[in-house]
Amino acid sequence: MPSHLSADHPAAQPPPRGSVDALISQTRRLRGEMDAVRRDAPADGTDPEGRWQRALCDLAMHQLNDLDAHLAQLRDGPPPVPVEAETAPPAAPRGSLLSRVGSAEWNLLTDEASWSGELYQILGRDPAAPPLTLDELPSVVVDEDRPRLTAMVTDCLIDAKPIDGEFRVIRPDGGVRTVHMMGEPVLDTDGSTASMWAVLRDVSELRRSQRTLGETRDSLQRQRHLAQTEHRLAVELQEAVLPPWRGSLLLPQQGPGTLDLAARYLPSSTRALIGGDWYDALELPSGDTLLSVGDLTGHGVTATSGMAMLLGALRGMAVAGTEPGQLMAWLNQLLDSSVQPTLGSAVCCRYRPRSRTLVWAQAGHPAPLLFRNGTGRMLTPPDGVLLGATSGASYGQAEEPLEPGDVLLLHTDGLVPWRWGSPHPGETGSGQGTGAVSRLLDLAPRFGEARTAQDCVRTVMEEFGETEREDDACVLVARVAT
Structure with a gap:
């Protein structure tokens, strides 16, 4: 995607490749150590504390996997936007982390939109189909989340506020994915908004891990509360006898x-x-x-x-x-x-x-x-x-x-x-x-x-x-x- 001027600052230059490679190496080393911790975590599904520990490890692994993929994209630079639909990159294997991050730009002057191949994969759309315009984008969003998307886009285009929020989309196969959208307006030479640029990230697995972590944490807290209550009753009964x-x-x-x-x-x-x-x-x-x-x-x-x-x-x-x-x-x-x-x-x-x-x-x-x-x-x-x-x-x-x-x-x-x-x-x-x-x-x-x-x-x-x-x-x- 061509560089652009944001509402607040010019596009940043990519960091030196060597420094990003060092960060990738550190992330992968930490991911290996975290994976070892996860394998050692209790696998007994009946133990609330074991379930909480394993969910916390899974969440950490998701975040490290995402960080690794994002650093790789930062090192390699943004992927080229296909000129023809037929030249779109093939679908990434199921579970591929690189398919979780896509980008888009909506031109307000021509009402045209351009999407990266990864965004097609996130939304489950045919790469041969034209990208959705800003007016059409809410049609794939869950009803409850449409007002949130509309408010973010409006604030970005009118007040030049950066976009940073999440919403759920419904894929053609009926699956629901959670998408985190970060974007900003692109200004033309006279300072008016010419287009909107955004990076969209599929955070469905991350949010699922966070929900699992929350549920296991609540279960562990309930279990500890019951254990504390039982312990107190046992002590009181013993002292009474x-x-x-x-x-x-x-x-x-x-x-x-x-x-x-x-x-x-x-x-x-x-x-x-x-x-x-x-x-x-x-x-x-x-x-x-x-x-x-x-x-x-x-x-x-x-x-x-x-x-x-x-x-x-x-x-x-x-x-x-x-x-x-x-x-x-x-x-x-x-x-x-x-x-x-x-x-x-x-x-x-x-x-x-x-x-x-x-x-x-x-x-x-x-x-x-x-x-x-x-x-x-x-x-x-x-x-x-x-x-x-x-x-x-x-x-x-x-x-x-x-x-x-x-x-x-x-x-x-x-x-x-x-x-x-x-x-x-x-x-x-x-x-x-x-x-x-x-x-x-x-x-x-x-x-x-x-x-x-x-x-x-x-x-x-x-x-x-x-x-x-x-x-x-x-x-x-x-x-x-x-």
Whole structure:
């Protein structure tokens, strides 16, 4: 296309070829790196964050592809306008980037129009057909966008304002394309508008990528909002159920054998995984004390609501006088028949202060640890499978005599990170790794010097509280008063 005088400045001279080649090389190198990032992006269509990441990569690739094509055109200069329709360049392959940018000039004095071959391809028109005049151009524009095109052209011809806007066109095959038009008036020697020149760019794929990006971003935001809401509900439910102990707790029962209690909940390293771990202590009408810790599989509201249900049932049956072995069997039946089947592990102890006897049962859970006179050992667990694992399971029961000053430690398996010998995350069972047991039993001398249950919990926190853990955990310490 011949150079022209714009309304504001003369036509710029093309930049040196070498500088444009350098920009093209940089763009293509960046495009290759971006393509590698896109290939590594998660391809799982069910993950909102993965969909958003991939859409963002696709949008960046579209923009880099367009930049590469535009720089190539800048380097090579504008394509020649065909003199005859038969000399128009052949249609570019489907998806070719160079077919996305075309140019046109409308002569206001002769009412003639000239189009580049690329513009014919963008609009899907036969290259043998005459180009549309400015009056005819709105006929291929979507009805809703015609006023926008008319306003841009009018402002350009009358007020000499540059054109910079988008509109949608309907191709003869019925397809709709989004076109970005940039243009300016061409002045004759006396300063009046002689013609209008424009570059039209097919931005359909770019806009489609942007819409996809917006939709995936909205989906991700909704998903994050739901996750935050669920996390908040899970935290509130957990805080409402677990006793808010901040120091040692003496139950109302007075006299010899009274238990001094302390407990702590330890969140996972991410703090987003609120699980179904619990600890609990309850003075029963008989004067006995119920001690329990446990863990339900899963995270979030489902796990915490299941934990609350199980803990409520456990308390109710214990108040009714149910012994730990039978209590475990009924909890197993409860989980086995629940609407949302799940698995759980638990230890349930009934402490009788008059005889200082601990009666206990377990369901696939680490056994309690008993510390006495500066040494510690793991109690021998009675038989018991995971809660919810099988119908009609029976659970054994064991007794252990306690002495004044004894320290009993109950915990869930996330207390000691699995790399130290506890079961791998997701596994539960009474067969706790010897490394985990050893690390806990090594605390015996410090427990022997402790004066309260809270001192013992503080010792556990000093040893394990700051370590990274895959799952949340609970620890409950009961110290027999002297």
